[in-house]
Amino acid sequence: MLQQPVRVLKIKTMETQTNLSEKISFSKEVKNYHPEILTDGALTFLETLQNRFNQRRLVLLKNREAQQKLFDLETTPSFPENTKEIRNSEWTAAPIPKDLQDRRVEITGPVDRKMVINALNSGAKTFMADFEDSNAPSWSNCLEGQQNLKDAVDRTISFYNPQKDKSYQLNEEVATLLVRPRGLHLEEKHLMINGQPMSASLFDFALYLFHNNEKLKENGSGAYYYLPKLEHFTEAIWWNDVIDFSEEYLGLEYGSTKVTVLVETITASFQLDEIIYALREHIVGLNCGRWDYIFSYIKKLRNHKGFIVPNRDQVTMTSPFMDAYSKLVIQRCHKRNILAIGGMAAQIPIKDDPERNQMAIDKVKADKEREVKNGHDGTWVAHPGLVQLAMDIFNEHMPNANQMEVKRDDLNITEKDLLEIPKGTITEEGIRKNINVGIHYIAGWLAGNGAVALYNLMEDAATAEISRTQVWHWLLNEVKLDDGRTFDKTLFESLFESELDVIKKQVGDTTYNSTNYQNAIEIFHQLITNKEFEEFLTTRAYNYL
Structure with a gap:
């Protein structure tokens, strides 16, 4: 065991921040220091990780920028030549723990107290507690979320709703x-180490591990993670280290x-074996993060001539490039003896x-039947009401804990298959829906809700990312709509103003005029009209939290 550095923590107040030591400080906005979570030992662990790994993280982000410049020159993702031996050689990942071998239905959601209880009680095999896309990362949400998970691991968690007079x-x-x-790409701006914001990845990862590893082992389980938005196998190496x-x-x-790695970027699908290999002592599966994947596909190839993606409702798992990616995940996972988890049913x-x-149930059924018949070992749902439906489908077609025996050696997925542009149309309705959903979601996010129910779908940040990226991209290219009109700045402003009237009627004058909705409108409009594309809307919106 490495020797932990010994420090004496001194609390003193400054005009702009509160210092705990010469190296650790909170931003002035922090009112609750959550001493039960941010203990001396936890802070020392955070400082140690930040000092050791943050600079490498920043280099990886610079590498993403360099890669994007190559894509902007109309290069395309490809299977790396220098790692061909990893793809072609015979090796497998470490064995999977017993409590992760059957993951036929997983439920996901933010880390608020009631959600944690309901998700753990839902009947799903696993629950992914989310500090990322379905969590608005306010200081209170993140720290209370850590406490909620600690209480859940300790099995002391409870919740009382006085309005309903109901206990959970x-x-x-x-x-x-x-x-x-x-x-x-995200930072925890409320905690500074050596004057730099703490890496949000390290912050969330470390606090959960520090506080729960012993109790999890005592419970016969372990510290299990989902790793989001990896774009290159070198990022998997970073996480492994x-x-x-x-x-x-x-x-x-x-x-x-x-760990289970979410395959939710177009570049990751060209490096599946490399990502698994980098994490081979820790990895137990890959997951098809379908909504972020579509966002990444548009984002990375946005400056390619002739590259236009139709209305998002027309881009489904039956679209050739999406079908190819999900089947490739199955093939590579099962070759390496890890699980291939399917995508989200957001209904x-x-x-x-x-x-x-x-009609919604029929869509979910078709989606889950396709996944299990293709060879997936599990799937995601966003609502407890869909757990049994998905469970019944996987039980019918997957009698064992998983189906790693389904190797899919019949497949030969090519680079062309993974990049095929989906066919379809762009409509006024599609533009309006993207504007409407994007603004509603951002307003909910600014109010502290990362999972927002809109039009009978549970939306998270990935959906808002697709919405604003499509509108930006269509406007940049002044695309032709299905009715022959050109989508230019004048038409955008007209539809935008018209859709604001719709939103105002939907939420009422008071809510519409609230700070959160007015900020959401401003953020969305800026994201669309800026000539430079912004990588993630949450980095801009985070400034408002």
Whole structure:
């Protein structure tokens, strides 16, 4: 075990921040220091990780910028020539722990207290507690979320809703817990180490591991994570080094920390074997993060001539490039003896409209049947009401804990297959929907809600990213709509103003004129009309939290 540095923490107030030591400080906005989570030992661990790994993280982000410049010259993603041996040689990842071998239905959601209880009680095999796309990363959301997860691991978590006079507590049998930290591009601005904002990835990862590793082991489980938005296998190497160091620092058994990587960037799908290899002592699966994948596909290839993606509702898992990517995930995972988890069913049960509810259920059924028949070992749902539906489908077609025996050696997925542009149309309705959903979501996010129910779908940041990226891209290219009109600045402003009237009627004058909605409108409009594309809307919106 590495020797932990000994420090005397001194609290003193300054005009702009509160210092805990010469190296650690909080921003002046912080009113609650959450001493039960940010203990001396936890802060020392955070400082150690930041000092050791943050500079490498910043280099990786610079590498992303350099790669984008190559894409802007109309190069395309490809299978790396210098790692061909990894793709072609015979090797497998480390064995999967027993409580992660059957993941046929996973539920996901933010880390608020009631959600954690309901998700763990939902009947799903696993629950991904999310600090990322379905969490608005305010200081209180992130720190209270850590406390909620600690209480859940300790099995002391409870919640009382006075409006409903209803109490919530854990059942005897609960889902296995996984945690998704924020992506590499995000920072925790409220905590400074040596004058630099803390890496949000390290912050979320480290606090959960520090506080729960012993109890998780006592419970017969372990610290299990989902890793988001990896764009290159070197980022997987970074995460592997973070995990290895953390296990040694905390005195954990080597390899006991396990991860599932979300394949939600177009570049990652060309490096699946390399990502698995980099994390081979820790990785237990890959997941098809479909909404972020579409966002990444548009974002990375946005400056290619003739590259236009139709209305987002027309881009589904049956679109050739999406079908190819999901099947390639299955093939590479099963070759390396890890699980291939399918994508999200974002539908919410529609209680007051049986006909529309049945249509939604039929969509979910078709999606999940396609996944399990293709060879996926599990799937995602966003609402507890869909757990049993998905469970029944996987139970029918997957009698064993998983189907790693389905190797899909019949497939030969090419670079061309992964890049094929989906066919379809761009319509006024599609533009309006993107504007409407984007503004509603950003307003909810600014209010502290990362998972926002819109039009009977549970939306997270990935959906808003697709919405604003498509409108920006269509406007940049002045695309032709299906009715022959050109989508130029004049038409955008006309539709934008018209859709604001719709939003005002939907939410009412008071809500529409609130700070959150007015900021959301401003943010969305700026993102669309700026000539330079902004990589992530959440980095801009974070300034408003």
